[in-house]
Amino acid sequence: MTGNFSDTIQRSVNGFFQRYLPNAGFTKFLLGLSDYYWFGRQVFISATHLRGKHLDTFVRVVANQVRFTGAQALPMLSIIALSIGATTIIQAITFLPKLGQDNFIGNLLRLVIVREVGPLLTAIIVLARSGSAITAEMCTQKMHREIDSMEMMGINPHLIMVLPRLFGGVISVVLLIIYFDVIAIMGGYLISLMFTSFPFVTFVDHLARSITMTDLMATLIKAIVSGMVIPLTCTYYGFKPESLFQIPIYVSKAVIRSLFVVFLLNAFLSVLFYL
Incomplete structure (x- = not known):
């Protein structure tokens, strides 16, 4: 009953857009x-029915999604985090002292890695x-009539x-961003010792004094938002x-529009938290 009512409202809204908005491109976008x-909305409403046998299936799919999205991405993420972290730290340690800005090393790492590069990469x-794998999987299941059978x-x-992949995506992205930041900063520092000699105690002190609770909250919210948007958008196009x-x-549409x-x-x- 609720589904039929929602479908009726959706058709009414779509009809309003088509009737009163003459611009075809803008109408299509809306x-x-x-x-x-x-x-x-249907995905989040479905969470109210999460009980009994559905709960067992939900937990199993979430675990599989976390293993695929999170654990199996660690090798690639490690290489990228080490390269980004080492490059940033070597540049900071090499050039900032020459400008008399030693104390800005921690701030640079906070700005580049913790705030922006970590969550985005x-x-x-x-x-x-x-994301691409989720869309391809959904498309294949639809073409094989598995969704209709359900x-x-x-x-x-x-x-x-959809809902288990949403939860699995949020858990995976949050954990991966924490892992990325740790590997980029600590692993990058260890690699930088091959080219520079910057005291570890001083490095940690600069970093600890620069990172604020606002930075951690902003990173966490970015992780949660990205973890929700990616699987939701990819499953949306997987049903199409x-x-x-x-x-x-x-x-292709799922990947490009999610990006x-x-x-x-x-x-x-970033603008909301820092301006």
Whole structure:
């Protein structure tokens, strides 16, 4: 009953856009935004039915998603974090003392790694590895009529297929960003010792005095937002194809539009917290 009522409202909103907005491109954008909103709403409403046998399936899918999105991404993330961290630290240790700005080393690492690069690069890696895979998986299942079969058996596909990936994505991205920051800063410092000689105690002191609770909160919120947006957008496009030929089209759309939204939200949150 609730689903039918929601569908009626959605059709009414879409009809309003089509009737009163003459610009075709803008109308198409608003229709897509409205459709995305109703998809997300159905996903979150499905959480109210999370109990009994559905809960067991939910936990199993979340665990698999965390293993695929989080644990299996660690090697790639480690290499990127070490390279970014070492490069930033070597540049900071080498050039800032020459300018008489030794105390700015910790602030530079906070600005570059903790605030911006860590959350953004982690989200990009998760999107490239897992986001595209999620969309392709959803598209394939739809083409094989698995989603239709679930609905015929009275199983909500949003509850079994989308919601666990949403939770798994949030858990994975939060943990991966923490891992990225630690490896980039501490691992990068160890690599920098091959080229420079900066006291470890001084390095830790500069870092500890520069990082604030606002930085940690901003990073955490960016992680949660990215962890929700990526699987939600990728599953949204995974439900779209009507033929096998459309699968690569929607996989491409999912990756590109998720990337756009992640960049946009990162910039918005940075402005919100620091301006």
